[in-house]
Amino acid sequence: MRPRAFGWIDYEMSSAPDWDVVRVLRLGHRLGYRVVWPEGRSVLSVVDQVRNACVDVVILPSPDHLGPLELNRVMGVADVETVLPRLSFARWAVFGLGQ
Template sequence: MGMFALGWRDPTSPTAEWDIAQVRRLARRLGYGLLWADSCSVLGLAEQVESSGVGTILLPSSAHVDAVTLDRIMAVADVECAAPRVSFARWSVLGGVRR
């Protein structure tokens, strides 16, 4: 596996094992090696995505991040969700302006 994605689940989720299994299955299906974001890091999730150098973050669902965090992540990476199975492409930057 040459490409890696960053996995994340809401640490307060009551279904942690299920969430982790969904992200692992999604990583396998999409052909990614999986790294996990650190819920105890002083860096926010968007900063962890950016500093890790990955181009994709995998989530059990979009409910595992708030709207502001999702927007910030989409500035630097694609977002793939397991259930429902949806993809959010990173924002494109043209002339320094997000479109």
């Protein structure tokens, strides 16, 4: 069973959402993930949807599909990969827990 990734596209930002879906799926497959998508329109924030999906990584078509504050919040719970430019953002490490 492959690990799961959360595919995220900001449809207001995307000029070709169908193509973005294909690109996210391709990158997910190449990295060894099974991509899951949000279920329709949700009132939950992106980070809450990611947390509820129990995924290790979020895959975006490009970094501008999340605002800087959203990206920061998502990186608190998951890694982030972008298709173009090809970037990887590791989730924030939490030091000092349990001390």
